[in-house]
Amino acid sequence: MAHASIHIYGITVDFSKSKRNVQSAEVQIGKLHLPIERQAGKIWRQTFSTPMELSHRDAFSLHMRYRKWLGMKTDYEDIILSPEDIFRVYSASDGQEYNKFHNKIRIVVDLSSNTTTEQVEQSVSSGETSELRPTTSEIFRKCPRFRILVIGKTGVGKSSLINHAFGVDKTTASHDRPGEATIDDEFISPQNDRFVLHDSKGFEPGDEHNLKIVREFIEGRRNMSAPEHQLHAVWLCLEIPCAGGALLETGTEEFLKLKSSEMLEDIPVIVVLTKYDVLVDRIERTLDETSLNGLSDKAIMELAKNKADAELQKICIGPLEKFSGPDIPHAEISTHKDHKETLTRLIQITEKCVGLHSTPEAAVMTSIAQRVHPGLKIKASIDFGVGKTRYWKALASSTTFKNRKTWDCLHVLHTDIVNVWNFYDPHLYLQSQEFRELMVKMVDKLEVGPTPNPTKTITIGLSMVGTIAGIVSALAGPAAPIVVPIAASAVLAVWVHDVYQISHAVLQRFMSYIVHLTLVLQTLYLVSESQGLTRRAIKLAVASYLDSQMCEEVHTRIQEYDRQLTILERADSDTLDKIVEVIQFYSMDAAEMSRLREKIPPAGLSSDEPWDTKKS
Template sequence: MASSNAPDAPHAASGGTPLKEEIRVKKQLLKDRARDLKRIPVPKMQEALQKMAAMLKTCKKAKNSDEAIRAFISRIDTLEQAIFQPILTEYRQATIGLTEGLTMGLHDLFDEVSKAISGNLPKSKLSPFNTVDVRAPLENVTSVMDEALDALTDKGRMKITLARVRSRSSSEVREQLDLCEPGDDIIGGPHDDGDLEPHVNEILKICPRFRILLLGRSGVGKSRLINRVFNIAEAEVSDYRAGSADIEKEFTSPQNSRFILHDSRGFEYGDESKLNDVKSFIRYRTRKGLKESKRLHAIWLCIAVPSGDERLLETGDEEILGMDVGDVPLIVVFTKYDLLITKAEDIADADWEPTNPKCRVSTLAYEEYQRICQQPLQEALMQFRDRPRARCLHRHISVEAHYDNLVLNLIRTTAEQVGTDVRATWAIAQRVDAEMSRDASIEIGRQTLSTTLYFKDKRLEKCLRALHFDTVTAWNFYDPDNCLRSSDVTKLLSAIVAELGDDDACTDPSADPNQALIGGLSQVGHAGMTVFGMSPAATAVLVPLAAVALLARWIFNVYAQMQVITASYTNLHLTDTCSPSSPSVLRCLMAYIIDINFVLWKLFWFMRKKGGVQPLTEVIVNDIMEVFNASEQKRRIHQAVRDFLQTSGPMARLKGDAVLREVVRLIKEFCQESA
């Protein structure tokens, strides 16, 4: 009879299979996958498979660890279902490959798993009769596996699937495995020959999230700063910062997925070991050769404006300032500038004028800031003049009301200092500067339109959807239901610009796709108005379902005409009479791009006025579009497009960047605060 105090052996799993047998089966599975996936160009995958098998071998000698072992086995099953099986389903075909983004993502996933297991395996070989408690090591490993898999799949929203994507540098369509969001009706189904990959996806494959390190003592206002810049709930940041003081731990928010935060979490610089951890982290995350998505992109050292005679910089601050961080910008952010304004109001016996930077209160506050913040900082930096040091700048901010310009200054300074490969990601991640979002949309669109082969032989509908996706992604609204990415929104905007096609109307509706569209809408419009109680001005936005087929036909027919125009222009045979509908096509294309940017501009300020962290809804989006459709701004935008095409000849319209320059000019003219 066994002794009652003998070490526990692995028991039966919940399904009835003995745990030892489960361990043996999973070890064999990992061995099989290492063989099956040998051709995958991800060496870290093979390394991680071997280490997971080694971890299971250790589990055979485990005591008091059944629950942790089952959890680890469950994560292996998750990898099998989410990673191995989807790849094996298609990868057995020699012609199928992996996109660069998926390859890099798998490398990161299995690198994290491999490092976690290496740090938790027993350091020495166990004797045949020894047992080991693997509960804590397994819990550490499974936690890392969960976080790494969530990062790869966007917490399960992205799936590995076969995608057909047209190369942006040629007309070739390549079939590759990639991470896709099921049911995405903007890009289209993975087996649709008409697929176009939005250009923004290529940008985000290089750097999907902006990685920022926040340093500073407790109480300086770091949580509120992050809440303000990225427009997320402050409670999210506070909950994260209240956790373990591990600077390696990443904070990401479901309300804004385009940034990663690392935080010193309020450690005091008197703690030498924690300061060394921060310095080691900075050295690792700023080293050359590290993949862009893993590098730090900016460091904000937050210091509260002194309220008395206390020392501005602690020893730890100075050590951080003296570090060589390469090309990563280090910005000293002096928080709570509003305290200096309050003090200046008392001295001047006057109220602050937020819109007048030259008022007496503003002048006094800034002079005090120079004395107690700027000058001591410059003196501290002088001690590092003989060695490489951080690219250090300083900005002052407050997150209180009426200090938006100071936060804007910090955001724009960060944008100016970061590398070109991540500047677009920063512009997308921040949610304070509408002009930066607008300009990011313009630049992404410019890169998209500059590659003509990208649109070759494509239906206009697909081209518009790719451009639409690029634009919506650049503005980065909190849109959990994907209201803006819905194909319905594309169709509604198509209906709004359809009026521009009517300028070249022929008497025969069948000869003019826009005339056919308008005629068709008139037949269903009254029914829609009756059912939905719509005003006539709203019918172009809240299009009845019966009109969807007409809209699709309009898009197809307009593009058929565009093919003739493009062919004529390519052969230099285009004349004023060879394609009378060419201005119609260009008007609709130009107006669509300008309209969507203007709608998002107005939506940005509408949500800002609502305040707080609020998700978009279909009602909000439809209301904004309805107001736009009946607005004077829409009339002026569409008239400006008409005027441009009427005053420019056919060659001027199509040659070079004339149309693109005009689109950019009109977006900037109408999407500004004065508008």
């Protein structure tokens, strides 16, 4: 049987017989680049939580960096691997690995053939699949990135918007390469490779050339059949004008007229009104000082915002709706720290529009790619990632996990949840064996620890989040190592070797794992602020969550659910509903996140430390 593609699940590079002094290693397939980490001795190994897909036409290589034994000079080498050879080996023996020897270096590639989504879903539902496959790997296969076109004049704030919305430090936009970049160029940030940006300058009065370029680009993308190549959204960035200024110019009006035509009717276009903070500041300076006597700074800010919103309606929203009608959504935004909640609304609008006009996979990728709205991460996990579509909903009946090792079942749950949050995790710490074991030990610690009082009045979820900020402060000494108070767990071996089966203990453990992992990642989102993850940051999030009242209450709720129903009474839908209920109860919105971040002191999270730091 001929295979259209093969999934690569891992790669090992063995330098045991080579005299090379390896400094770093990276696997490259097409445009995908992933690091390979040093293991014991001269072994480098990487397991890919989201399998890398290899087709016959892909370029496949290892980029090696060596340091010479004498001096500081560095050498580089690209070791080419032939896709044709790999496919030949796989087809000849249905082998699960490909071996290559290069100058005493042994390279082992772990393989598995690709399967269609329908085949995977059928086999999962029947419990007959030969392997468990993360749901997100199928989503990424169909639509690996959220594709967006951002239009706006120089100085309107496009780069700042992209950087904040998608959690990257610097956008490689066309104005960084004047005269070189075009609208067809794909800009992908190494800090967040789940979105691809197309950049276009704004529409100048009388300039029909750029309007033609944009129109032809959109038409070309509409004619592409694969979701990954289609355009998922357009942000038309317009700076909020000063009083008396005009929002819409001739070129912009001509573009908006296209919305009523067939060309743009199924492409979400969101008008982004930038520099909202400048408008608020201008309004605040005009306030009558005598009317402000006795008002707090917060009250004055709210008054300025209310007046700014009225002005915005007059100079922007009113003219926009008069010209285009109510069908083109809009959002005023600012990347200033006092107004970051405006980005949340823009992302909400975008995700909703993409969901109405594109494939489900594209809507999921909108939520995964953005890094300002934690609620959409949780929603994506529940609705599309793993919750209602596959694994969470079958915990009580064991249909999908029948005859599976418990650890393998946990592996797909963990992988999907982490993938949806899309942290900047260059070392893949969140997918590491160490972090997975840490989460298992956390669940076990809560199980064997003292049972919380079930009659205790449970605090409203969002009122507890201040407790986490206090715990972070206590742990956040820049020089002090962070110790996660979890001892070695005897149950770990049981989770690795036992087969999943229906019981009170197993169901409670799996429900606890899903909820606690989600809320640990929410805590990590709070403390990391889209920075590259370190083990120190992850340990800080785990320790903070573990010591919080939230963690105790989550465990109480799951225990109470387990006590109230017998296995025979418990349906899959009930179990899913309970998981969703608990997660949503303790979810933080973006505004709460912003307020809490202001209370968290510097924690030295850019430095790193081992997983197993002990108390001195």
